[in-house]
Amino acid sequence: xxVNVLLEPAVDLPRLQKILDELGHLGRVDTIRGWDKKTxxxxxxxxxxxxxxxxxxxxxxxxxxxxxxIHHGKNTLPSFSHFQKRxxxxxxxxxxxxxxxxxxxxxxxxxxxxxxxxxxxxGEVDIDYLRVPATKPAAWxxxxxxxxxxxxxVYGGMVDVMRGVSQHVSVGRARKNGKFIDAWFVxxxxxxxxx
Numbered sequence: 719x720x721v722n723v724l725l726e727p728a729v730d731l732p733r734l735q736k737i738l739d740e741l742g743h744l745g746r747v748d749t750i751r752g753w754d755k756k757t758x759x760x761x762x763x764x765x766x767x768x769x770x771x772x773x774x775x776x777x778x779x780x781x782x783x784x785x786x787x788i789h790h791g792k793n794t795l796p797s798f799s800h801f802q803k804r805x806x807x808x809x810x811x812x813x814x815x816x817x818x819x820x821x822x823x824x825x826x827x828x829x830x831x832x833x834x835x836x837x838x839x840x841g842e843v844d845i846d847y848l849r850v851p852a853t854k855p856a857a858w859x860x861x862x863x864x865x866x867x868x869x870x871x872v873y874g875g876m877v878d879v880m881r882g883v884s885q886h887v888s889v890g891r892a893r894k895n896g897k898f899i900d901a902w903f904v905x906x907x908x909x910x911x912x913x
Contacts, residue, residue, distance in 0.1 A: 729764035731883070738884035743908055746886055747790045750904040755794035758902035761889045762881060769882030770841025776805045776834060776888075776907070777815050783807045784855045787910045788820075789888075793903035798822050803845070803905060805834065808853055816851035818858060819873075828869035829859045837879055845878040845890065878903070 738746055753761070777787045789803045801821035808816050819830035833849040836842075847864045854861055864873035875895040880888045883904070892901040 729760050731764050731768050735769065735884040738887050743886075743906070746884075746906045750790075750887060750906050751792045751800065753792060753904055755900075755902065758792075758794055758889060758904055759900075761883060761904070762891050762902055765881035765883055765889055767841060769884070771843055771880060771882035771888060772836070773813075773815050773834060773843065775882060775885075776817075776843065777807055778910070781807060781910060783809045784853075785910065786855055786857075788908045789905040790908060791903050791905045794901055804858070806855060808851060816854065817845070818854075824859070826868050827872045828862045828864070828867065830864060830869060830873045831861055832873075832878075839879075841882070843880040843888075845880060847873040847876040847878075880905075 738749065741749065776789065781787060784806050787805045789805065791801045791803055793799050793801065798821065801819055803817055804820050805815050805817040808814070813835070815834035817832055817834060819827075821827075824830075830847065831850040831854075832845050832847045833851060834843060834845050837844045850861055850863050852861075862869065864870060864876075877893045878890040879893055879898075880890045882888055886907045886909075887904060889902065889904050892899050892903075
């Protein structure tokens with residue numbers, strides 16, 4: 719769905735949120751995949767403090783540990799811009815989530831494992847590549863750190879700072895070595911099955 723009329727000259731986040739919430743999953747994914755770098759940067763700025771998000775936006779509280787929740791993504795890279803971030807709760811009573819990047823270049827970059835936790839800014843969430851989980855679901859690839867090989871260039875020193883757009887859609891900006899860089903992405907959560 720083309721919602722660009724809601725993005726110019728200024729982002730109308732309340733209307734955009736309502737439309738995204740009313741669309742089905744495929745409509746939401748199709749919509750976010752149409753957003754370019756300029757649009758994602760505008761959304762990120764507009765979303766500051768708009769819809770406060772928590773870990774439950776990434777993995778609903780009803781999910782059991784190690785049950786995968788897929789978020790379909792679109793980044794601002796010139797190629798290989800479609801990907802998935804896969805999240806789950808770890809075993810035990812952790813106050814964090816774990817996850818990895820599922821994408822075409824995974825054979826070169828590695829899985830890009832991360833730990834997810836609340837950000838320093840209330841209502842934002844950090845996807846933290848500086849830390850890797852100790853456990854994972856059996857179907858996920860082997861855990862590798864982000865400090866070696868080609869993956870170091872992609873994930874090393876990185877934290878993605880996430881802001882909420884709608885019930886299923888969030889927007890993020892990458893921070894490398896403590897500084898924001900010109901790299902944004904949007905995620906659309908696929909409602910998980912509970913079995």
